[in-house]
Amino acid sequence: MRKGWLHFLLAFLLIGTGIVLMLENLGVIDKTLYISWGMILAAILMLTGLKLWWDRLAGHGGSWMFGSFFTIYGLLVLLGEIGVIIFTFSDVLKLWPLLFIYIGFGMFLGGSRKRFRVNVDTEDLSGSSFEKKHNNKKMHTVIGDHQYNAENWKVEPMQLWNAVGDYHFDFTKAFIPEKDTPISVKGWAGDIKMLMPENLDYRIEAFVKAGSINLLGKTSDGINRSTTFETPGYQDATRRLTIDIDLKAGDVRVDKV
Incomplete structure (x- = not known):
């Protein structure tokens, strides 16, 4: 491990020990604290969450969403283990309202965050005409941002769905x-x-339930915005992109260089 991570771990242990001793002195904990596997796992969750937060703030990747979730989850389990509140590992589903918070923040915050993703290869999930027309590889993601900007990245048929990101x-x-x-x-x-x-030919069909569409400098914003654009050579081009965009809330921007 790096020296910075060791310092981070030591600081966390000191803070945790101080909190426990203070709770004992205040009578919140009425017996001597014994270390359990549940406490150790809860502490690991908190450490993981705080590390993800730190990496995010330091610009070394990380994840504000997973960082906050692991920190909150680990803290609640730890408090449950020492008897401050009633909360166990199996109570994780009680944290589902956090999804609304993440959706709200996801509508305001940008960046290059990367999240847990689930790749799904199926014949048909939504049954739309676009999906039936093309045999594409599908990727469904819960929450996350995605960057397709590496040098010489290969463009392939894709069907992408993301809850927030x-x-x-x-x-x-x-x-x-x-x-x-x-x-x-x-x-x-x-x-x-x-x-x-x-020099690329393409066709774009974009729909936004609430938000804006900026297509090559022309902006349309409000409710139920839709735009269709096709380059002059699209119909006869052998090398072309056919793009379909559908968002409930957000912004779409297409620029050309």
């Missing part, structure tokens, strides 16, 4: 095959940004 596509850095590549991006809340190269 942002997408950033930089097609100027991408390897785009000589065919029609369909891309579907859908979600509840978040922002979608796309950067298109000058």
